Amino acid sequence: MAPDPASNPEPQSTRRPPGIVILALSFLPWAVYWWTASQANPAGVLIALGISCALLAEQVLARSARILDIASLTYFIVAAVGTYGSDTGMFVDTAGPLSFATLLVVALTSLIVRRPFTSEAAKYDYPRQYWRNPTFLATHSITTIVWSGVFFICAVIVAFSETPLTSPLIIALMTAALIFTAFFQTRGQGYLIQQRFKPYEWHVRVVPGGDRQQNEFDIAVVGAGIGGLGTAALLAKEGYKVLVMEQQPEVGGFCGSLMRDDFVFSSGVLSIGGVWDNGPVVKMLDSLGVQSANLFSRHSSRLMYKGQRIDMGNGANGVVNSLSDIFPEESARIGAFVQDASEAFYQLHEYTRVFGSPLPDHLVVQLMGERAAAQLPRSYPALYDWMNKSYADKLGEYLTNTNLKVLLSSAPGQNGTTAEDTPGLRALIGVIGPMLEGSYYPAGSPRNLAAALADSVRQHGGTIMTAYRTDRILTDRRQVRGVRSGDEIFQAHVVVANVNARACALQLLEANEVGGPYIDFIKSLGMSRSAFVVYAGVDSDLSRYPSLITDIEGDYTILINSNLDPRLAPRGRASITMVAPIGYREFPSREEREYEDRKRQFAALLIRKATEVIPELDGRIAVLEAATPRTLESRTSMPEGAMYGFDQSSRGRRPHFRAPITGLYFVGSSTYPGAGIESAIVSATICANDIRGWKRV
Numbered sequence: 001m002a003p004d005p006a007s008n009p010e011p012q013s014t015r016r017p018p019g020i021v022i023l024a025l026s027f028l029p030w031a032v033y034w035w036t037a038s039q040a041n042p043a044g045v046l047i048a049l050g051i052s053c054a055l056l057a058e059q060v061l062a063r064s065a066r067i068l069d070i071a072s073l074t075y076f077i078v079a080a081v082g083t084y085g086s087d088t089g090m091f092v093d094t095a096g097p098l099s100f101a102t103l104l105v106v107a108l109t110s111l112i113v114r115r116p117f118t119s120e121a122a123k124y125d126y127p128r129q130y131w132r133n134p135t136f137l138a139t140h141s142i143t144t145i146v147w148s149g150v151f152f153i154c155a156v157i158v159a160f161s162e163t164p165l166t167s168p169l170i171i172a173l174m175t176a177a178l179i180f181t182a183f184f185q186t187r188g189q190g191y192l193i194q195q196r197f198k199p200y201e202w203h204v205r206v207v208p209g210g211d212r213q214q215n216e217f218d219i220a221v222v223g224a225g226i227g228g229l230g231t232a233a234l235l236a237k238e239g240y241k242v243l244v245m246e247q248q249p250e251v252g253g254f255c256g257s258l259m260r261d262d263f264v265f266s267s268g269v270l271s272i273g274g275v276w277d278n279g280p281v282v283k284m285l286d287s288l289g290v291q292s293a294n295l296f297s298r299h300s301s302r303l304m305y306k307g308q309r310i311d312m313g314n315g316a317n318g319v320v321n322s323l324s325d326i327f328p329e330e331s332a333r334i335g336a337f338v339q340d341a342s343e344a345f346y347q348l349h350e351y352t353r354v355f356g357s358p359l360p361d362h363l364v365v366q367l368m369g370e371r372a373a374a375q376l377p378r379s380y381p382a383l384y385d386w387m388n389k390s391y392a393d394k395l396g397e398y399l400t401n402t403n404l405k406v407l408l409s410s411a412p413g414q415n416g417t418t419a420e421d422t423p424g425l426r427a428l429i430g431v432i433g434p435m436l437e438g439s440y441y442p443a444g445s446p447r448n449l450a451a452a453l454a455d456s457v458r459q460h461g462g463t464i465m466t467a468y469r470t471d472r473i474l475t476d477r478r479q480v481r482g483v484r485s486g487d488e489i490f491q492a493h494v495v496v497a498n499v500n501a502r503a504c505a506l507q508l509l510e511a512n513e514v515g516g517p518y519i520d521f522i523k524s525l526g527m528s529r530s531a532f533v534v535y536a537g538v539d540s541d542l543s544r545y546p547s548l549i550t551d552i553e554g555d556y557t558i559l560i561n562s563n564l565d566p567r568l569a570p571r572g573r574a575s576i577t578m579v580a581p582i583g584y585r586e587f588p589s590r591e592e593r594e595y596e597d598r599k600r601q602f603a604a605l606l607i608r609k610a611t612e613v614i615p616e617l618d619g620r621i622a623v624l625e626a627a628t629p630r631t632l633e634s635r636t637s638m639p640e641g642a643m644y645g646f647d648q649s650s651r652g653r654r655p656h657f658r659a660p661i662t663g664l665y666f667v668g669s670s671t672y673p674g675a676g677i678e679s680a681i682v683s684a685t686i687c688a689n690d691i692r693g694w695k696r697v
């Protein structure tokens with residue numbers, strides 16, 4: 001069922017008292033009880049019972065009873081029956097030990113059932129979407145543990161000494177717990193997030209324009225993929241002396257092109273997101289002074305599913321209309337889903353407006369402070385909801401039709417994961433962004449995007465050395481000193497590794513510098529799937545087809561390069577790139593005899609499948625070439641030829657953008673926010689900002 005916005009308690013709009021006041025109110029019946037009991041007056045039991053009833057009545061009406069108030073009511077019912085029914089004085093004479101023992105049991109039980117009792121009052125401060133957030137729960141587990149300690153100490157004090165319940169010591173302990181809760185729930189969340197990244201808290205101050213020797217650089221970048229080039233371009237523009245070292249003769253990494261006869265093909269990249277006014281790609285190009293207006297062509301997309309052709313419209317309305325035509329009974333739900341997704345997507349890009357890219361949570365805390373960061377879930381409830389859920393969770397909240405969910409999960413995203421294991425954040429970047437703001441192709445083919453960044457590096461005095469492999473990242477006492485290629489040493493104050501983090505940690509660094517635990521962590525990271533790619537020059541005019549066609553059941557995508565830029569094939573002909581994800585081990589190594597046979601068979605199979613979608617391919621392939629997982633591996637040194645680097649699913653963690661070696665950064669698909677051209681640009685923006693010092697754009 002689609003959530004009804006009206007049933008979603010928004011604290012700002014309903015103007016309820018702050019959660020800390022609600023928590024304090026829950027102790028009101030206890031305070032009255034303790035005060036009257038200390039004067040040996042049993043009437044306090046009845047007054048406390050009355051207050052408890054009133055507190056709980058309001059919660060029953062709101063259909064959300066809090067564990068502490070339920071326990072209080074239960075206690076005072078039992079106490080009233082005991083005091084007035086069986087005439088026992090126990091609930092007055094031993095009020096202290098009994099009540100603190102009860103509160104201790106309540107607090108511990110709430111921890112065991114993962115509903116720390118302080119979190120229930122704090123829910124008044126946060127939107128429903130944030131209540132399951134692990135940091136929110138961790139923060140309140142800590143405050144509840146503190147309360148448990150206070151209850152325990154109070155129980156011991158009143159049980160084993162003459163201290164009355166109204167003594168300053170008891171009042172001080174309870175007040176301290178309340179003040180700690182108020183403080184920690186605004187500061188604690190940021191504190192906990194920062195703790196996770198403690199080992200990576202270093203900063204190397206590099207001042208641009210300093211005196212440098214010939215082979216001495218401010219920044220050395222290993223690898224000229226989009227992440228490496230983007231970082232280098234941003235820093236060169238700031239006046240840093242930058243060196244980019246690329247092992248291949250061409251820059252671009254996976255974002256490359258291939259030319260055969262008169263046909264030009266994307267070497268793999270099918271579509272690019274983030275190409276809109278406030279998108280990270282446009283933001284970066286703008287800040288480099290690169291004109292983005294003529295650099296991209298917008299895709300037209302078609303999905304093939306169960307014999308149906310679904311041409312997706314542009315923008316939120318276009319998508320809703322295209323899908324509602326096929327699933328009219330789901331129309332309202334599709335609208336609600338797209339509305340929720342667009343709220344979250346634009347909330348994510350609020351950071352882009354200010355800092356040029358979305359930010360991981362620890363940077364949000366670092367840049368905005370703990371207190372401001374604690375406010376964000378209130379300001380961006382939709383975003384925090386997506387961040388806590390999988391894409392399948394979000395689809396399931398709104399949509400019922402399985403076929404519709406399959407269609408919405410199939411966008412040629414940048415994950416290589418299923419909806420179930422795609423984290424909401426990845427879905428926002430890889431699926432929702434292109435849906436709302438379009439997906440694009442660099443005019444003249446993907447290499448042109450890399451070339452534009454490389455030109456920017458050179459124009460600003462940076463050096464790019466191609467066909468130069470970095471053999472070692474030089475370090476001394478866990479601090480980078482530079483890079484070595486063959487016999488040549490290049491000193492650098494900061495090294496940015498665009499090479500995959502596993503290849504970097506295991507091949508380019510000294511193991512004892514990296515440290516065993518980090519190496520174990522890196523080894524534990526799984527890789528994403530690889531791909532088989534076919535490049536076909538076709539002796540037919542395919543301009544009547546959309547530029548991007550995804551066959552969902554066939555599990556492959558066809559990109560008609562020449563439909564986006566007619567210069568990419570001779571007149572009346574077409575250049576197509578077909579990508580089918582496959583496992584690395586599904587393909588033999590190049591040395592094995594059957595390698596070439598398998599390559600031919602796979603290519604023929606993919607062409608056959610594609611001919612069902614584009615009959616004009618039949619017998620009209622003039623140029624044919626293919627790339628296997630082994631080709632992808634050798635092209636970029638990406639372990640297992642993984643097309644998206646590390647596993648992009650919610651199971652997979654990924655390295656922080658600062659390595660545990662001072663001065664060593666990771667950029668590109670290895671780190672936040674993951675794989676894809678847009679994400680590589682986000683990581684480059686973050687890395688460059690971190691090196692030069694954060695400033696608002």
Ligand SMILES: Cc1cc2nc3c(=O)[nH]c(=O)nc-3n(C[C@H](O)[C@H](O)[C@H](O)COP(=O)(O)OP(=O)(O)OC[C@H]3O[C@@H](n4cnc5c(N)ncnc54)[C@H](O)[C@@H]3O)c2cc1C
Nearest residue numbers: 223225226227247253254268270271470643668669676677
């Ligand atoms: C078939 C395929 C299809 C894809 N489709 C899409 C898509 O449609 N949309 C999308 O957004 N993304 C797509 N991707 C993913 C996207 O291409 C990558 O996530 C992105 O390009 C990664 O950029 P990067 O900055 O991490 O660098 P990479 O592209 O991984 O480049 C790293 C560079 O480092 C160099 N290098 C490595 N080791 C060394 C060394 N020791 N010394 C010097 N240089 C070194 C490599 O040669 C390479 O140039 C696709 C990928 C593949 C393979």
